Amino acid sequence: MEASRGWTKIVEQHRTKHLRVVDELGRRIVKGLLAPDRPLPVEDTLAADLGVSRGALREAVKVLAAKGMLRTRPRTGTHVLPRSHWDHLDxxxxxxxxxxxxxxxxxxxxxxxxxxxxxxxxxxxxxxxxxxxxxxxxxxxxxxxxxxxxxxxxxxxxxxxxxxxxxxxxxxxxxxxxxxxxxxxxxxxxxxxxxxxxxxxxxxxxxxxxxxxxxxxxxxxxxxxxxxxxxxxxxxxxxxxxxxxxxxxxxxxxxxxx
Structure with a gap:
């Protein structure tokens, strides 16, 4: 039982941190602080700015990509997509x-x-x-x-x-x-x-x-x-x-x- 509670706590902490990164990055995009068609800052810089690991940042990028807000491609990096691509019912x-x-x-x-x-x-x-x-x-x-x-x-x-x-x-x-x-x-x-x-x-x-x-x-x-x-x-x-x-x-x- 104690082990189960400990695992639940770890999962909740991970989920909370993950959602916090998604929320912060999503708000920056909506505010226009991260401009469309321009690459995001390099991964190490952005992760340090958000105070998270590169792994947490990558997971957040995947979530925002599913919402039509970001696109990641080899060699060109991760870009903010124009608003016309966003899922506005999300x-x-x-x-x-x-x-x-x-x-x-x-x-x-x-x-x-x-x-x-x-x-x-x-x-x-x-x-x-x-x-x-x-x-x-x-x-x-x-x-x-x-x-x-x-x-x-x-x-x-x-x-x-x-x-x-x-x-x-x-x-x-x-x-x-x-x-x-x-x-x-x-x-x-x-x-x-x-x-x-x-x-x-x-x-x-x-x-x-x-x-x-x-x-x-x-x-x-x-x-x-x-x-x-x-x-x-x-x-x-x-x-x-x-x-x-x-x-x-x-x-x-x-x-x-x-």
Whole structure:
């Protein structure tokens, strides 16, 4: 038993160090500190800079290569790939973007929601079964309960459950998987759009209208309801305080939020 515990501790320590290297290197790439199409510093230099062994660095490089962020070739070394190669649905990459490029992630999420959720709502209004309807109304009830409590954590969690239930109710398995892949981005967006006092309570009627439209098999009403939810979230995000890059973007400095 003691030997087993010791082995578990060693594995956990190794995994923690490995993830730390992946995280640090991934953040540097997203921040642009390691430029695309340029080789990484030589292995010994980069390993020393990160405070890890060359073996740990090589393992991290393999992970980031699988995410489309790095490419290693004989004689030319390891290069950062252009962003067009990156797996932007990868959970780690979404988390790094949330920290390093919050406004960009919010903009991309809003545009994707506009492209996907209205059609998902239309499909759900024609395909949702009793279990899907129940899941949506249970999530809505959890949102209403959480809205009466301090803090945003429970409300955001319930809001995410509501939108996952909507995508599942569409009957399209790819849409359901997309929603789960985007949980980091959606959580980020919901948390920012719910900051302003009164925003949580104001969002509840439109969510109820959406659930009732799906339940009543009214595709056009369902699509209109989700579009109203998205537009309201965009307005709240544009006014959100304290998020680096968001207010400047919303005011016309650089890229703008939708």
């Amino acid at each position: 959970r780690d990459l979404l988390q790094w973007q949330q920290t390093c490029e919050p406004w960009q992630l919010l903009r991309d999420t809003g545009e994707l929601r506009r492209a996907v959720e209205p059609e998902a709502a239309r499909l759900a209004a024609g395909r949702a079964g009793p279990g899907h309807i129940r899941a949506m109304f249970e999530a809505l009830e959890a949102m209403e309960t959480a809205a009466a409590r301090p803090g945003l954590g429970e409300f955001v969690e319930a809001d995410m459950a509501f939108h996952r239930a909507l995508l599942d109710a569409s009957g399209n398995r790819l849409l359901g998987s997309l929603g789960r892949a985007l949980e980091v981005a959606l959580e980020h967006s919901f948390a920012v759009s719910s900051q302003k006092p009164g925003a949580v309570e104001a969002s509840l009627p439109s969510h109820r209208a959406l659930a009732e439209a799906v339940q009543g098999c009214r595709p056009s009403d369902a699509a209109a309801a989700i579009l109203a939810i998205i537009e309201s979230a965009e307005e709240e995000i544009a006014r959100a305080p304290g998020l680096p890059g968001v207010n400047g973007a919303a005011n016309g400095a650089g890229n703008s939020l939708p």
